[in-house]
Amino acid sequence: MTPAPPVDPPRPPLTRAARRRNRIIALTGLTSVWVLLWGTLSWANVISGLVVAIILLAVFPLPPVTFAGRIHPLPMLHFWLRFLQDLVIASIQIAWLALRPPGKPPFSAIIAVPLRVNTDLNLTLTAEALTLVPGSLILEADRTTGTLFVHVINLRSREEVEEFRREVYALEARIVAALGSPDELRRIRENPPSPLDLEGASR
Amino acid sequence: MSLDAVLDVIAAACLLIGALLSLAAGVALVRFPDLLTRMHAAAKPQVLGLLLVLLGCALRLRTGVDITTLVLVGVFQLATAPVAAHMVGRAGYPHEYIRTDLLLTDELAAHLDKVAAGDQQDPAHA
Structure with a gap:
């Protein structure tokens, strides 16, 4: 690189x-x-x-x-509960895709998601969590711009691609809420994933 | 039913579900169309399957020394499985193992093109 x-x-x-x-x-x-x-x-x-x-x-x-922030217990609990739920859903989804009767193979996509909080810790944690929640697999991380490249499985249309991008931002927000510093929390609050961000992401 | 029996039943259920999930991951490895979709199978049902087997073992063994080891196995599995999937996916990415006809969009290709272009420009600047 x-x-x-x-x-x-x-x-x-x-x-x-x-x-x-x-x-x-x-x-x-x-x-x-x-x-x-x-x-x-x-x-x-x-x-x-x-x-x-x-x-x-x-x-x-x-x-x-x-590690500039501190551990916030309640958001941390929320993150873990949601993570375990996602892991179960993801496993059932993949198991179903594997065991269902033969048909058209599922479509996938590779999308770029520039994270809002570009720290090594946030990049790593989001990438790790992403691989274990439904649909996504981390392919590449660009440290200079804080961009994650994510492979998404089982998609049907471009709309679902954009929907998934919003889910990545939601996951990032949960991680920052659990571990972030006040500055990082502010950055998440002030930059909701707007259509403009999404446009910029597909450059 | 005594508490021991209840725990044994829960442990048995965890072990069975965990084993079935691992089996599903194995089937997925065979049936999925390309490398990246297969890595999904290696990352998700396999990790949950292992966690359930560990939970089953912990409920059956019920000794502190064993449970701490099982906790460590689970933690390291959660931390390393995504990294392994990432490395394999990244190593296989620009090659023919990936069915581009099944991709709706590929934003990494554009990024890599840009990086490659930057590489060629750098010596000119220096």
Whole structure:
């Protein structure tokens, strides 16, 4: 891919506090994986897990992933419930497409969806969630413009393509509502997916 | 019916449904027309099927040590299955494994053309 300079939004260099926060989140995550692997919550496990995590972070430093927001419990719950429901619907849909009597194969489409919040975390989470909800599969992500390229299965018309684009934006809004910073929440509120956006998306 | 028996029945139901979903994913792999539609099958029913099997196992085993491992398996499956589907889809994208006659629109092709054009211009600018 071309290493084009990032245009939107400008990423400010991480402050010392933000870097420390990232490191604490990474330490907590790695330690909990270690404790889950051992299966019992004991001081020995937590301390050995912390030691392993510190060594890991020192030897393999993570690229800085900015997590500017905080976890909002209720929207988070909403996101997970909706996600599980979508996963069930998606599985039944694919199972039906697989088992139905032979006929015309389903139509698909590849669409570009420029996300409103262009951060690495939002791009990753939206892409991961998209693959597991009905109809969509992530094909390519363009980090400089924050655009996801999505393969959509089982479509009948162009109208359904545009409808699906709106569903992607709704999923992004749910993720940002669960994890976003006030600035990101504002950006979602101020940019509802209007017909103009959709036009711009099909450039 | 005791609580153990109820849990066993739920566990059996989870295991069966999970196995059936995985079977459906296998059938889909054979019957779907091209690479990308097949990756849908590998991503969705298979992940839910595995999660249900894990849930069934957890309900049957009922020991903390086993359940934490099952939770980890589920979490990593959720995190990695989309990445695997993405990598396979992206590797196969511009090739003949994809039935373009079944695509309503292809906005990635336009994007890749633009990127390729940019690649050719860059040396001229430098």
